[in-house]
Amino acid sequence: xxxxATLEGLLxxxxxxxxxxxxxxxxxxxxxxxVEELIVKMxxxxxxxxxxxxxxRYGNICKxxxxxxxxxFYQKLITLNKDKPLTTAGLEVLAIVAYNQPVTRIVVDEIxxxxxxxxxxxxxxxxxxxxxxxxxxxxCPILYKTTNKFLDTFGLKDLSELPILEKIEETNEKxxxx
Amino acid sequence: xxxxxxxxxxxxxxxxLLFLIKQKKVDIFEINIFEIINEYLNHIxxxxxxxxxxxxxxxxxxxxxxxxxxxxxxxxPNIENDSPEDxxxxxxxxxxxxxxxxxxxxxxxxxxxxxxxxxSKFPSDLNNLVVNQEQEITINNDLDDLVxxxxxFLLRIxxxxxxxxxxxxxxxxxxxRTKEIKEVFRSINKIEFTELFVITxxxxxxxxxxxxxxxxxxxxxxxxxxxxxxxxxxxxxEVG
Numbered sequence: 001x002x003x004x005a006t007l008e009g010l011l012x013x014x015x016x017x018x019x020x021x022x023x024x025x026x027x028x029x030x031x032x033x034x035v036e037e038l039i040v041k042m043x044x045x046x047x048x049x050x051x052x053x054x055x056x057r058y059g060n061i062c063k064x065x066x067x068x069x070x071x072x073f074y075q076k077l078i079t080l081n082k083d084k085p086l087t088t089a090g091l092e093v094l095a096i097v098a099y100n101q102p103v104t105r106i107v108v109d110e111i112x113x114x115x116x117x118x119x120x121x122x123x124x125x126x127x128x129x130x131x132x133x134x135x136x137x138x139x140c141p142i143l144y145k146t147t148n149k150f151l152d153t154f155g156l157k158d159l160s161e162l163p164i165l166e167k168i169e170e171t172n173e174k175x176x177x178x
Numbered sequence: 179x180x181x182x183x184x185x186x187x188x189x190x191x192x193x194x195l196l197f198l199i200k201q202k203k204v205d206i207f208e209i210n211i212f213e214i215i216n217e218y219l220n221h222i223x224x225x226x227x228x229x230x231x232x233x234x235x236x237x238x239x240x241x242x243x244x245x246x247x248x249x250x251x252x253x254x255p256n257i258e259n260d261s262p263e264d265x266x267x268x269x270x271x272x273x274x275x276x277x278x279x280x281x282x283x284x285x286x287x288x289x290x291x292x293x294x295x296x297x298s299k300f301p302s303d304l305n306n307l308v309v310n311q312e313q314e315i316t317i318n319n320d321l322d323d324l325v326x327x328x329x330x331f332l333l334r335i336x337x338x339x340x341x342x343x344x345x346x347x348x349x350x351x352x353x354x355r356t357k358e359i360k361e362v363f364r365s366i367n368k369i370e371f372t373e374l375f376v377i378t379x380x381x382x383x384x385x386x387x388x389x390x391x392x393x394x395x396x397x398x399x400x401x402x403x404x405x406x407x408x409x410x411x412x413x414x415x416e417v418g
Contacts (some may be wrong), residue, residue: 086290
């Protein structure tokens with residue numbers, strides 16, 4: 001299929017940048033839904049055993065990535081850049097934004113019980129969160145939401161793939177929390 | 179009570195409270211609120227003893243807990259205020275909500291690690307493709323266009339060269355600068371303020387200013403200005 005071959009080449013060239021679905025639609029002269037179907041078809045093909053790459057979709061961006069099962073070989077080739085994971089505080093703030101977006105800093109502070117202004121700035125600099133307009137409350141505080149890069153960093157196709165927030169209810173039995 | 183572990187390593191007052199509750203191995207709904215409050219306050223005292231920098235939110239929580247404790251001990255017949263039970267329930271709700279996010283943070287971290295196992299290639303430099311196209315076009319055009327294209331090519335090359343960056347990081351120390359200024363005052367008694375700022379580097383200016391303030395505090399010199407907007411003078415103080 002010429003479309004699949006073309007898209008494969010494009011994805012290879014773009015590498016880590018990835019391509020937006022609407023860009024693919026423009027380049028291949030297809031409708032948005034047709035691109036989505038094409039991607040699903042190609043993803044299934046890649047998942048076959050003899051392929052070493054995966055087509056991943058994070059939000060509305062697609063990119064080619066290696067399959068994690070072959071990491072030991074890649075490590076022999078080069079020293080893989082081990083990104084420093086986010087700190088506990090960073091993850092907590094990120095989680096609160098992810099599950100409550102769009103959300104103001106004040107709400108994040110209240111849930112965490114401690115100031116989060118610095119961490120929000122840091123997450124913004126890392127492009128994991130972004131501004132989503134302003135609240136109508138007095139002072140018009142900034143609203144935050146997660147970005148496509150957030151989805152990419154945590155391997156999520158979209159926000160519906162976020163792990164479920166467990167609700168802890170009062171039970172009659174005594175149980176150890178945490 | 180062993181406070182040696184984790185003495186200062188909490189994300190906030192809620193994190194600390196959850197830790198203290200977990201230690202009791204009791205359901206959060208069954209805690210003895212007095213015990214928890216007392217342990218929290220003791221913990222804060224231990225942190226103070228160790229001279230740890232305590233975020234203000236910890237102290238705000240300490241104050242709130244003391245209010246809650248006193249509300250239990252001295253029941254206030256005034257119906258306007260929240261009852262101690264309400265305040266306690268409010269606190270428990272806050273703790274539960276925070277705990278949800280703490281738990282999900284672990285899950286998110288796992289997702290992060292799994293995603294880190296998948297690698298993608300650094301994007302290709304697509305400039306090579308662009309240059310070829312331009313060269314093809316100029317062959318069919320006039321000399322003018324050829325010259326223009328060549329000039330813009332030269333400009334692009336110039337931009338791509340890394341700029342000359344010389345990073346010079348000279349460190350100035352307060353004690354050294356103070357000594358230097360004292361040396362200056364060995365031969366003269368009075369100097370105009372601005373004359374001490376010889377080098378126009380920001381770090382130097384700041385350190386010199388701080389040195390002047392230090393010397394003034396140590397009673398080494400006086401800072402005098404006759405009238406508003408007039409020159410400022412530094413005058414060595416008479417010893418004795």
